[in-house]
Amino acid sequence: MPPVSKKIKVFDSFPPASKDTFDQGALLLSEKPDEQLSLILYGQDLQNIAYIDNRTSDATAKYDKSVTVGFSFTTTQSISTEVAAEFSIEFVKASFKLTLTLTFSQQWSRAVTDTHSVEVPAGKEAYLYQGYVRSRILRHSTADDTYSWIGTTGTLYTPAYVTRNKPIT
Template sequence: MPPVSEDIEVFTTKPSASEATFKKGGPIQAKTGESKAIIFYAPKLENIGYIDNTGSDSVTSYSKAIATGFVFSMQQTISTEQAIEFNAEFVKGSFKLTMSLTFSQQWSKVTTETYTFQVPSGKKAFTYQGYIQLATLVHTHSSNTYAFEAYGGNLYTPALVTRNSPILPA
């Protein structure tokens, strides 16, 4: 079984299924005869709120419940026995946000927190949340092959950013 690197990499695009990719993933529980790693790729900023308060003389408040954790489009769970730490860089147009993330078993459940944004009179606010796409890469020991078991998940992070104008793609 190839060792899994402690250096988790967040790939800018979906990588190929290979030993090199596997070594840059986060180890997760697997069946006997195989190893699994969660592969992180394509970090993005998603617009989660916009307030145009330019026509008002008062402060406007907006509350939103923000989910953090793993969200899958198919029936899948993540289970890890150790905490995994990595850095993620969210880039959109000329804007860049870098943060350090640590996840453990608690990240296997989606949690929500409510954030309140206030926008002064005469101003606009655009709020974004960082998320990372993910896939499960399986190494089958008997054949020494690597294959993606599943795509379709996201890791919603607590990274939030608010700007007075939209962050446009490059």
């Protein structure tokens, strides 16, 4: 049977532990019969992952950057889901806007390394950015109908890359 698809929300900031927040996340598999888990995404942003200054060169510079794509947790957490979740992320800065729609399922349960190449012409400079979203697991205890955060904050490194000739502010 193919996985069920669900649209999930990406919150602008860290949301409260509540039923409303839980219902807008991606359901995860739990090993405990008295709990349900939901993956909550929030706080999208861009991080500068490389700066190449080729302003004083007469040759094109090529730069290969190994980057993480997928979930990265600070502890031994991982995610497991039978539901494919789709979400849209908008990365907005004063001088820049990028909208990205992603669908993830079990394949997103861990981070992988990818290589991104950038060529900078002679006399130019380049800033390379990668989009990311914070993640946290929200637990619903069915025994007492309460909601609480578990584990630590994780990061979903997206496959969204942006190259600019000036810093994004």
